Amino acid sequence: MNKLILGRYLPGDSIIYRLDPRGKFLITFYFIGIVFLANNVASYGFLLLFVLFSVYISKINLGFFIKGLRPMLWLILFTVLLQLFFTPSNDPIWHWGILTLSTDGMRIAAYIFIRFVLIIFISTLLTLTTTPIEISDSIESILKPLKVIKFPVTQVALMLSIALRFVPLLIDETTKIMDAQRARGVDFGEGGVMQRIKSFVPILIPLFVSSFSIAYDLAIAMESRGYKDGEGRSKYRVLSWARRDNVALGVMILITIILLFIRSY
Amino acid sequence: MEIIFKNVTHSYEANSPLEGIGLNDVSLAIHDKKFTAIVGKTGSGKSTLVRHINALIKPTSGTIKVGDREITPETNNKNLKSLRKNVGMVFQFPESQLFEDTVEKDIMFGPMNFGMSESDAKESAKKMIKLVGLGEEYLDKSPFDLSGGQMRRVAIAGVLASNPETIILDEPTAGLDPVGRKEIMDLFKNLQKQGRTIILITHNMDDVANYAEEMVVIHDAKVMAVGKPKDIFNDKELLTNDILTLPRSAVFAQKLSKRDFSFPQLPITISELTAEIKQQVHGD
Amino acid sequence: MEKIISIKDVTYTYPESKQPAINNLSLDIYRNEWVSIVGRNGSGKSTLAKLIDGLIESESGTIFVDGQEVNEENIWNIRSKIGIVFQNPDHQFVGATVEDDVAFGLENQGVPRDEMVKEVDDALKMVDMQDYKTRDPQSLSGGQKQRVAIAGVLATKPSIIIMDESTSMLDPNGRKTVLDLVKQLRDQQDMTIISITHDIEETELSERIVVLRSGEVVKEADPKAIYDMGSELTKYGLEEPFSSQVASLLKDGIKLPEGYLNEEELIENIWKLSSKM
Ligand SMILES: Nc1ncnc2c1ncn2[C@@H]1O[C@H](COP(=O)(O)OP(=O)(O)OP(=O)(O)O)[C@@H](O)[C@H]1O
Ligand SMILES: Nc1ncnc2c1ncn2[C@@H]1O[C@H](COP(=O)(O)OP(=O)(O)OP(=O)(O)O)[C@@H](O)[C@H]1O
Ligand SMILES: [Mg+2]
Ligand SMILES: [Mg+2]
Numbered sequence: 001m002n003k004l005i006l007g008r009y010l011p012g013d014s015i016i017y018r019l020d021p022r023g024k025f026l027i028t029f030y031f032i033g034i035v036f037l038a039n040n041v042a043s044y045g046f047l048l049l050f051v052l053f054s055v056y057i058s059k060i061n062l063g064f065f066i067k068g069l070r071p072m073l074w075l076i077l078f079t080v081l082l083q084l085f086f087t088p089s090n091d092p093i094w095h096w097g098i099l100t101l102s103t104d105g106m107r108i109a110a111y112i113f114i115r116f117v118l119i120i121f122i123s124t125l126l127t128l129t130t131t132p133i134e135i136s137d138s139i140e141s142i143l144k145p146l147k148v149i150k151f152p153v154t155q156v157a158l159m160l161s162i163a164l165r166f167v168p169l170l171i172d173e174t175t176k177i178m179d180a181q182r183a184r185g186v187d188f189g190e191g192g193v194m195q196r197i198k199s200f201v202p203i204l205i206p207l208f209v210s211s212f213s214i215a216y217d218l219a220i221a222m223e224s225r226g227y228k229d230g231e232g233r234s235k236y237r238v239l240s241w242a243r244r245d246n247v248a249l250g251v252m253i254l255i256t257i258i259l260l261f262i263r264s265y
Numbered sequence: 266m267e268i269i270f271k272n273v274t275h276s277y278e279a280n281s282p283l284e285g286i287g288l289n290d291v292s293l294a295i296h297d298k299k300f301t302a303i304v305g306k307t308g309s310g311k312s313t314l315v316r317h318i319n320a321l322i323k324p325t326s327g328t329i330k331v332g333d334r335e336i337t338p339e340t341n342n343k344n345l346k347s348l349r350k351n352v353g354m355v356f357q358f359p360e361s362q363l364f365e366d367t368v369e370k371d372i373m374f375g376p377m378n379f380g381m382s383e384s385d386a387k388e389s390a391k392k393m394i395k396l397v398g399l400g401e402e403y404l405d406k407s408p409f410d411l412s413g414g415q416m417r418r419v420a421i422a423g424v425l426a427s428n429p430e431t432i433i434l435d436e437p438t439a440g441l442d443p444v445g446r447k448e449i450m451d452l453f454k455n456l457q458k459q460g461r462t463i464i465l466i467t468h469n470m471d472d473v474a475n476y477a478e479e480m481v482v483i484h485d486a487k488v489m490a491v492g493k494p495k496d497i498f499n500d501k502e503l504l505t506n507d508i509l510t511l512p513r514s515a516v517f518a519q520k521l522s523k524r525d526f527s528f529p530q531l532p533i534t535i536s537e538l539t540a541e542i543k544q545q546v547h548g549d
Numbered sequence: 550m551e552k553i554i555s556i557k558d559v560t561y562t563y564p565e566s567k568q569p570a571i572n573n574l575s576l577d578i579y580r581n582e583w584v585s586i587v588g589r590n591g592s593g594k595s596t597l598a599k600l601i602d603g604l605i606e607s608e609s610g611t612i613f614v615d616g617q618e619v620n621e622e623n624i625w626n627i628r629s630k631i632g633i634v635f636q637n638p639d640h641q642f643v644g645a646t647v648e649d650d651v652a653f654g655l656e657n658q659g660v661p662r663d664e665m666v667k668e669v670d671d672a673l674k675m676v677d678m679q680d681y682k683t684r685d686p687q688s689l690s691g692g693q694k695q696r697v698a699i700a701g702v703l704a705t706k707p708s709i710i711i712m713d714e715s716t717s718m719l720d721p722n723g724r725k726t727v728l729d730l731v732k733q734l735r736d737q738q739d740m741t742i743i744s745i746t747h748d749i750e751e752t753e754l755s756e757r758i759v760v761l762r763s764g765e766v767v768k769e770a771d772p773k774a775i776y777d778m779g780s781e782l783t784k785y786g787l788e789e790p791f792s793s794q795v796a797s798l799l800k801d802g803i804k805l806p807e808g809y810l811n812e813e814e815l816i817e818n819i820w821k822l823s824s825k826m
Contacts, residue, residue: 168687180356183352184349185350187346209364209409221643224631233657237649307690414589440718441590447788517791517795526820539798539799542803546819
């Protein structure tokens with residue numbers, strides 16, 4: 001559980017860290033969108049180069065990003081194999097029953113693989129360089145227009161940041177409870193299906209009880225510090241949009257133009 | 266069972282850029298049937314150390330011998346039951362492990378996992394609930410209807426019920442009132458007298474002085490000292506480097522030494538302290 | 550002396566509970582006083598703290614804080630006057646970094662940002678944690694976490710601080726830094742301190758000790774008078790102060806004055822005896 005890289009913040013400092021989180025947030029989603037515009041070797045290659053360059057200037061070890069792929073490995077493998085053997089073709093290299101291997105299939109499989117890499121790398125880059133609170137602040141700021149239709153933007157953002165605060169506490173709690181039950185002779189992942197499901201009862205009940213009591217403690221602590229309902233609050237963090245953020249947006253426009261250009265070749 | 270750590274290193278998230286050292290090349294022997302206290306600052310590695318003894322975590326390198334069982338980095342996650350049956354573990358706030366709908370079932374949970382028959386486990390639950398200072402009438406209650414202190418006792422009973430030879434206690438009395446704490450500590454001392462090995466992690470140096478026969482000091486993931494509490498609390502180096510704090514009796518004696526008293530060895534328990542004072546007041 | 554908290558005939562029973570956790574309790578606390586609240590597990594200490602802060606509502610009786618009655622209407626006003634530091638540091642952080650957390654209470658009061666930045670800095674300086682401003686609270690030691698929690702409470706400038714076993718999860722060093730800090734606050738700021746604790750030595754600095762049992766005040770006196778109860782203290786789940794334990798063991802053989810002696814006085818007395826010989 002502690003091995004999950006995706007969704008984790010890594011303290012550090014570089015130009016990517018200093019970018020405004022709203023910009024980073026939008027750019028990441030925008031980039032994921034334009035990944036689907038790529039259609040040939042050159043365009044995929046170009047996007048890959050861009051992502052690797054971003055990783056480079058973030059000063060974060062590439063190893064982190066490769067680790068980020070790991071939890072998705074099965075999904076990636078499954079999709080890639082599906083494309084590899086099930087892409088219909090008039091000119092198969094190899095053919096057996098419903099399985100077909102062709103140069104087309106191989107090409108599409110390779111593209112899909114690169115697409116996964118691009119999307120996972122860029123979102124890992126966002127979460128590694130942006131604290132959870134910055135992410136929830138940007139969501140709040142991006143959603144702000146919705147206040148007009150009485151959408152509780154502030155409360156939702158605070159709930160989100162509390163939920164994010166909660167995750168490590170719950171992971172900790174789960175580890176503790178699992179350790180305690182293992183010490184009492186529970187074997188996880190042994191025996192038949194029923195046995196396995198049963199072995200989670202001693203985890204789930206205490207976890208349920210603990211998360212309630214942690215939530216209760218947290219709520220009491222928040223209330224005692226004067227938290228009402230999100231109205232009338234001021235903000236400690238102000239997001240500041242700097243010239244480098246404009247530059248970053250400019251780069252994205254440039255990337256899009258180049259991509260459209262390469263695409264038509 | 267003798268427990269022997271040999272060059273044990275444990276890194277959390279080994280081979281990842283977030284790697285952190287939990288234990289650094291630790292070699293140590295914990296003796297059979299003794300009461301051993303493990304002390305050290307927050308984050309020094311105490312919990313990491315003891316979690317190796319029942320293989321909740323495994324060394325990154327090195328070996329741990331528990332009786333004739335050997336735990337190495339390669340040790341399989343299966344077949345650990347016989348080890349865990351013999352090494353009981355009470356964690357900080359153990360009440361968070363309770364989950365059954367009656368106290369009795371919860372106490373029986375461990376023993377039955379370890380293969381005890383239902384009737385034996387019931388028998389054991391009856392014995393243990395009394396041992397931890399609650400009456401048999403508690404067996405039919407829901408553990409969630411009890412007070413914090415009572416839940417703590419039930420959780421401890423649940424660990425003792427499998428009759429482990431070695432009992433590891435990771436700050437078991439945190440949050441209890443002094444009277445409750447003393448009762449629990451006396452219980453562990455009694456268990457040792459009945460032939461168990463007790464390993465206690467604590468921040469309370471008075472408990473170390475009053476209950477432990479041996480003491481291990483951990484600092485920055487390393488073992489800094491092992492020995493009798495009396496010798497260790499008299500180790501000038503540990504004290505001047507702020508690695509260790511003293512029991513109250515020793516602090517009192519230090520204050521007296523500024524007033525013409527002299528203690529070749531600092532007393533660590535209150536009876537040692539008062540005996541020394543009486544002797545020095547009457548003596549010369 | 551001016552009363553800052555006045556509790557009169559208050560009873561509170563938790564839903565699903567048969568016995569009241571606080572039972573017809575009355576208690577006055579004075580401005581600038583340091584009061585210790587002690588008693589066995591489950592005697593009602595934390596419940597009392599929550600009642601004072603209006604986090605739970607009493608069934609009967611009244612509570613006044615700084616002249617205002619604790620009720621729906623005044624509750625936010627009263628909460629801004631009281632800061633509570635809880636037992637488990639991990640369960641009271643709201644912010645993702647130290648500075649965000651300290652700012653939380655100020656944000657709730659709608660303090661303008663420029664002021665807030667200054668208040669956060671000041672509060673962190675008071676607890677000597679200014680170098681950790683941008684750290685994740687999770688990465689701090691227990692003692693540091695509690696200091697940050699105290700800074701969060703100090704930032705809103707409360708007149709009352711309630712410490713609910715705030716040192717009980719700390720190692721000796723952490724405990725000492727937190728206690729030294731509280732001492733310093735009491736001396737330098739005009740604060741009323743209510744400290745809930747199981748550690749008898751921690752009560753020595755307070756002016757008054759209130760002993761609870763089953764939701765009732767069973768004893769209320771200055772520390773000396775409470776310590777004079779000697780081994781009777783265990784009836785209330787307490788330990789005898791260390792110097793009393795030493796004194797009572799010394800008494801068969803050494804002649805000491807009657808009554809409670811603190812450590813300094815005891816050492817003084819022992820020293821006099823030995824130097825006479
Ligand atoms: N699951 C984990 N993942 C990463 N690092 C960890 C983990 N558990 C512990 N550590 C780190 O290992 C070191 C030793 O931790 P450990 O819990 O053994 O200390 P401890 O002496 O028991 O402290 P305490 O007195 O606070 O219980 C610490 O630096 C800690 O941050
Ligand atoms: N949330 C709750 N729901 C139901 N009953 C509760 C709740 N919190 C406390 N109680 C009960 O109310 C009584 C008083 O509890 P309280 O927490 O005030 O005690 P305490 O003196 O703070 O104890 P401790 O020293 O263990 O912190 C106890 O009997 C307890 O079991
Ligand atoms: Mg620990
Ligand atoms: Mg309490």
